[in-house]
Structures are given as structure tokens and as C-alpha cells.
Amino acid sequence: MSTFDLFHVSDDERARAAAHARMAATQAAHIPDIPADTPLRPVQRVAVIGAGTMGGGIAMSLANIGIPVTLIDSSAQGLERGLARVKDNYATTVKRGKLSPADMEQRLALITGTLQMADVKDADMVIEAVFEDMGLKQDIFRQLDTLAKPGAILATNTSGLDVDAIATVTSRPQDVVGAHFFSPAHVMKLLEVVRGAQTAPDVIATLMDLGRRMGKIAVLARIYPGFIGNALFRNYTREAHFLVEDGALPHEVDAALKKFGYAMGIFAVHDMAGNDVGYQTRKAQMATRPTDRRWNDLILKLCDLGRLGQKSGKGWYRYEAGDRTPQRDPELEQFIVEESARMGIQRQPMDENDILKRCLYGMVNEGAKLLEQGIALRPSDIDITYLTGYGFPAHHGGPMYLADRIGLDQVLADIQRFHAQDGYWWQPAPLLERLVREGKRFADLQPAA
Incomplete structure (x- = not known):
């Protein structure tokens, strides 16, 4: 021992x-089979699909380095909510004295909202940041294949799906890459760049460089459930x-x-x-x-009991109103002991x-x-x-x-x-x-x- x-x-x-x-x-920046002097693809305008927390954060990360962004969402309410969240995030940074009001306005002016997928047409790179669902992502990439300009980088912000399965629905798999941002994307410093079987070397080099420009550490991964x-x-x-x-x-x-x-x-x-x-x-x-291995389903049972966490006042712990400090909960601990017995443990x-x-x-x-x-x-x-x-x-x-x-x-x-x-x-x-x-x-x- x-x-x-x-x-x-x-x-x-x-x-x-x-x-x-x-x-x-x-x-992490050095990739053995991609020379450091590989010419990069231009990234002068980016489209981000999905105006949720992740899409908005990615848009901010790009606007922060002066890149104009078209933020696309399928619903007017979703887009409005997303743009309001971006504005609130910037306002908080201004309030903390980390950004001037003039810089905030400059950055907000770089982010344009739209409901039209066809507005990807001028983008040098498109980053899809929708719900983690293979069918949905493939549907979007089919559309991008016809709408995005030739040579545009098509990136998916998946946290673990097969990038090749997404690339396969396009006629340009060499342009498809994984770009796994971490939430909140305008704060977190990690970017996993996921290399598909046919991803072009200059696409990888461009993503790695973009990560660096955004102040992030870009790490290359191959396709594997959950990447690295x-x-x-x-x-x-x-x-x-x-x-x-x-x-x-x-x-x-x-x-x-x-x-x-x-x-x-x-x-x-x-x-x-x-x-x-x-x-x-x-x-x-x-x-x-x-069925040849053990699985952990306790968390699902907690959800079935309505124990969703802080938002419901109880989860693995209990929470007093207006206080996020976890408190031990005898009711939950008793439930765990009974579950162990039920499983024969x-x-x-x-x-x-x-x-x-x-x-x-x-x-x-x-x-x-x-x-x-x-993979790493x-x-x-x-x-x-x-x-x-x-x-x-x-x-x-x-x-x-x-x-x-x-x-x-x-x-x-x-x-x-x-x-x-x-x-x-x-x-x-x-x-x-x-x-x-x-x-x-x-x-x-x-x-x-």
C-alpha cells in the first residue's frame, strides 16, 4: 500500500x-505533424448558431478580440434572451471596473443577432453551439453544407459526440472540426480542439491559433466519447x-x-x-x-424525488432560502443507506x-x-x-x-x-x-x- x-x-x-x-x-500548442508555419485560414467574421449560454459566451470571446459575430437562433425569444444575457455579462464586467463603458459598446456592436440560417454566408467560420443531440447537429451541418461559403471552417461545440458522424453529412469533411468550449465560454480558459479523421491540418492550426488569441489554452484531442x-x-x-x-x-x-x-x-x-x-x-x-458492469443511477432517483439541487432547495444536500451553503440532510442520507441495502451492498x-x-x-x-x-x-x-x-x-x-x-x-x-x-x-x-x-x-x- x-x-x-x-x-x-x-x-x-x-x-x-x-x-x-x-x-x-x-x-499543448505544438502538434507534431502540423508545422508551426502552416498558413492559417482567415477568420475575419464568425457565425455562432445557438444563442444560449454557450453560444452567447462564444460570441463574447470572439467580440473580445475584435471579430464580428453573427449570432443565430431559431426563435425570436431565444435570440432576444441571448443578446440580453450578453449585454448583462458585459455590464457586470464594467461594474467591476474591468472594462470601460466605451469598450463594452464597441464589443456589443460587433455582435449581430439574426433568425436566418442563410446569414452564415459571409462567415469564415461557423461555430454550432446547440443542444447536445446528434440528430439536431447533423441537421444543422446539412444546412451549413449548402449555405456556408467554400473554405469556411465548420466547427461543432460538442462536449463528447462523434465529430466524424457530424462531418459525414457534409460534402466537405476536411472543413469540419470540434471546438469544445467550456461554460461560461467568455471566462473559461480551456478549448478542446477535436480532430476528425479528415479534418484539414490548416483547420486545426487555425483553431489552435484562435484559441490562443482568445486567451485560452487550446488542447488537441482525437475523437473518443468525451474527448480528453x-x-x-x-x-x-x-x-x-x-x-x-x-x-x-x-x-x-x-x-x-x-x-x-x-x-x-x-x-x-x-x-x-x-x-x-x-x-x-x-x-x-x-x-x-x-449488463456486465455496475452503473450508478442514484442521481436519477434523486431527480425523480424532485431533489434537483440548489434550484429546488434540496439535492445531495439541503439549502436554506437565499443561501447556497450545502447542509447535510438526514432524509437524503437515510435514502442512500436504504438504497445500498436494496442493492445488496x-x-x-x-x-x-x-x-x-x-x-x-x-x-x-x-x-x-x-x-x-x-486521443491525447x-x-x-x-x-x-x-x-x-x-x-x-x-x-x-x-x-x-x-x-x-x-x-x-x-x-x-x-x-x-x-x-x-x-x-x-x-x-x-x-x-x-x-x-x-x-x-x-x-x-x-x-x-x-
């Missing part, structure tokens, strides 16, 4: 983690939920994650975002998902080390699978994705960097223990096993700077 202290980080190690993050941010960020995040959340079924309570999981350095625990995050996010999709998948006390290992090592194992399949180019790309987009504590340097610090032999031993105990989800990544056999670290896979 590892004696590594997951909770204590020395000042020296903090400095090394910060240096690693700086290196990771620099290296959400692929690891799935493992993190799934284990947190299994921990609650196995014997921990939500506040115990959250306390361990906060002690490790996260700003919020995962259950408090669920309550803030809304436990019903993705509810319909997950309900629909239940009928056809594989003998609840066991969980110590904070095992809570952390189960939440973190699943991410490391998944990261190793992404590296092996070429390098371990530091996974680290910077997590430091920039997912609130991973900066002083730990990212999941792959942390695994090297702990010792991959120790990480693998725990993963093997969890695999023996819990099966399918803990199948050790072959790359991780090979690195341990060869006495190597993830850092040894890192191309020279």
Missing part, C-alpha cells in the same frame, strides 16, 4: 507543479457515486476532495449545476446499456485516502488509455486540460503528473486492488502496466520540449 501523502504538498513541490503547468501550456476532459471526468464522478453506495456519505466524499485542494466537492457541484443535467439522455440509455466506512484514490486513480487509468490510443498527444496535455478546465488543484500539477509523483507501481497496485474488488471499470490500462514493468513514468512519454 502506498504511504504517499495525497494531502500534503511542500513548497518545493508546488513550485515544480507550477513549472510543469507552464511547460504543459506551451507544449469528459472522458476522465466520467471516471471521477462514477467512482464518487459508487463510494456513496458503498458506505461514504456525500459530505465525506466532498470533504476529502476539498482537503485535496478542489474548490468544491463533486456532490456540491452536482447540486449547483442541477442534478437533472443529462437526465433524459441517461434514462433513454438504460434500456440498451451493457454491505456499507463499509470509507477513509479519506481510499475516497481520493478511487476518485483520482480512475482518471489516471483512463488517461493512460487515451495516451495509448493517441502527451501526458501534459491531459494535465493542462484538467488544470484549466476542471478545477484540478494547481499545486498537484494534474492527474498524470501526480501519478508519477506517487509512483506508477503504487498507483497500479491500487488499481489492481480496485479491479479485484469492483471489476469492469477498473481494468488496468495496458500502457500503465507496461510503464510499471519497464520502470518508467508518464513523463518518459513526454516529447522533448
